[in-house]
Amino acid sequence: MKKRIFNKKGKVGMIIQARMSSTRLPGKTLKNFLGKPMIFRILERVKRCKKLDKIIVAIPKSKKDDILYDYLKSIKVNVFRGPENNLIKRFYLTAKKFNLKFIVRLPADNPLPDWNEIDRLIKFHLKKKDLNLFSSNLQPLGSSNYIDGIGAEMFNIQMLEKLIKNPKLQKNKEHLTLNFFNIKNNKSANSRHFNVGYPISPKLIAYPKLVLDVNFKKQFKFIKKIYENLYVKNKKFSTRDVIKFLKKTKYKLA
Numbered sequence: 001m002k003k004r005i006f007n008k009k010g011k012v013g014m015i016i017q018a019r020m021s022s023t024r025l026p027g028k029t030l031k032n033f034l035g036k037p038m039i040f041r042i043l044e045r046v047k048r049c050k051k052l053d054k055i056i057v058a059i060p061k062s063k064k065d066d067i068l069y070d071y072l073k074s075i076k077v078n079v080f081r082g083p084e085n086n087l088i089k090r091f092y093l094t095a096k097k098f099n100l101k102f103i104v105r106l107p108a109d110n111p112l113p114d115w116n117e118i119d120r121l122i123k124f125h126l127k128k129k130d131l132n133l134f135s136s137n138l139q140p141l142g143s144s145n146y147i148d149g150i151g152a153e154m155f156n157i158q159m160l161e162k163l164i165k166n167p168k169l170q171k172n173k174e175h176l177t178l179n180f181f182n183i184k185n186n187k188s189a190n191s192r193h194f195n196v197g198y199p200i201s202p203k204l205i206a207y208p209k210l211v212l213d214v215n216f217k218k219q220f221k222f223i224k225k226i227y228e229n230l231y232v233k234n235k236k237f238s239t240r241d242v243i244k245f246l247k248k249t250k251y252k253l254a
Contacts, residue, residue, distance in 0.1 A: 011053060011099070011100055011101035011102055012051060012052055012053050012054075012100070012101070012102045012104065012122060012126075013052065013053055013054035013055070013056060013095070013098055013100040013102070013103060013104065014046060014049070014052050014054070014055045014056070014103075014104040014105075014106055014118075014152070015056050015057075015058050015091055015094050015095070015100075015103055015104070015105055015106070016039075016042065016043075016046075016055070016056070016057045016058065016106045016107075016108050017057075017058050017059075017087065017090070017091075017105065017106075017107055017108060017176075018039055018057050018058070018059050018068060018107075018108035019059055019060050019062075019065055019068070019084070019108075020064050020065050020067065020068050021060075021062070021064055021065070021084075022109070022215075024215050024216055025214065025215060025216055025217060025220060028109060028214055028220065029068055029108050029109075030067070030068060030071065031214075031220060033111065033223070033224060033227045033231075034227055034228065034231055034232075037071065038108070038109075038111050038214070039057070039068070039071075039072070039108055040075065041111050041227070042106070042108060042110065042111055042113060043055065043057075043075075043077060044235075045112070045113050045114075045115055046106065046113050046115060046118065047115075048115040048236070049115045049118050049119050049122075050115075050119055051118075051119045051122040051123065052104065052118075052122070054078065054098055054100065055077070055078060056077075056078040056079070056080055056094055056098055057072050057077055057078065057079050057080075057108070058079075058080045058081075058082060058090050058091065058094045059072075059079065059080075059081055059082075060081065060082070060083065060084030060090075061081045061082060061083070061084065062084050065081075065084075069081065078098065080093065080094040080097055080098070082094060085173065085174055086173045086174070087173060087174055087175065087176040088160060088163050088164060088170065088173055088176060088179065089164065089173075091103060091105070091160055091176060092157065092160040092161065092164060095157045095160065096157070100157060101156055101157060102122075102125070102126070102154060102155075102156050102157075103154065103155055103156065103157065103160075104118065104121070104122060104152045104153070104154050105138075105152060105153040105154070105155075105176065105177075106118075106138075106152045106153075107138075107213070109213050109214045109215060110138075110149045110150070110212070110213045110214075111212075111213075111214060111223050111227075112149060112150055112212045112223065112226070112239070112242065113149075113150060113151070113152065114150040114151065114205075114238065114239045116238070117137055117146075117150055117151045117205075117239070118137075118151060118152045120137070120199055121135060121136070121137045121151055121152055121154055121199060122154060124197070124198075124199040125154040125197070128197060130195055130197075131156055131158055131159075132159065132193065132194050132195050133155070133156075133194070133195045133196075133197055134153065134154075134155045134159070134180035134181060134194055134195065134196050134197070135153065135154045135155070135196075135197045135198060135199075136151065136152070136153040136154070136177075136181070136196075136198050137150075137151030137152070137198060137199055137201070138150075138151045138152055138153050138177075139151075139183070140201075140208035141181060141186070141196070141198045142186065142196075142198055143200070144198040144199065144200055144201055144208075145200065145201040145206040145207075145208045146198075146201040146205075146206070146208060147201070147205060147207050147208065147210045147211075147212055147239065148208070148210065148211045148212060148213060149211060149212035149213035150205075150212060150239050153176075153177060155180065159180075159194060162193060163179055169190055169193060171189050171190065179194075180194050180196060181196055204240055204243070205239045205240060205243060207243065207253045207254060209253070209254055210246075210253055212242070226242055226245065226246075229245055230242065230245055
């Protein structure tokens with residue numbers, strides 16, 4: 001049974017969670033990077049992943065997100081609308097709708113996803129053949145030494161089903177990660193039911209103190225500067241290119 005599930009093709013899908021109602025930086029998903037919204041830049045990069053079968057943007061069923069829905073439909077992106085404050089259910093319903101077995105989760109406030117590292121995560125996860133495994137290189141879990149914001153998380157639909165059927169296992173409905181991993185304490189959550197794994201970052205990009213996501217205006221300006229300096233020269237600029245640029249600007253990486 002396990003062998004058949006892991007070998008079946010067409011079942012690995014990235015679900016990008018997005019919304020317009022961020023309290024710290026409202027509307028950030030559609031904020032502009034070189035003439036295109038941040039969500040466009042994210043999609044532009046993750047479409048280069050070789051191990052993804054589908055990419056879907058999961059957004060809330062709320063009026064304030066209608067503008068985001070209209071934009072995504074205009075650029076012909078798969079979109080699913082679900083509960084605003086229950087990410088467990090939104091991801092589960094999205095996975096069911098698109099017939100996914102394995103879910104690669106990416107927040108829409110990470111405008112510099114590295115397609116090579118996401119492919120690396122998928123390979124790592126599938127090789128483990130563990131149907132209760134939560135894998136991540138989205139942030140520096142354990143001793144992974146990953147940059148915060150370039151990777152993703154991966155788990156399977158059965159794990160979401162387990163959370164839905166057992167409400168007592170639900171640690172947090174609004175922050176999906178916290179049902180599998182306690183970020184504050186840097187240890188597994190629900191360890192009796194779920195396992196946690198992570199690949200180790202390549203040494204050339206092992207800067208766990210570097211944050212490349214957007215939660216505040218200052219972070220938005222920081223990422224915008226990176227795009228303005230690197231994208232014009234190379235639309236496929238890598239995480240290594242980002243590191244080289246930051247070193248040139250004397251940015252404190254460690």
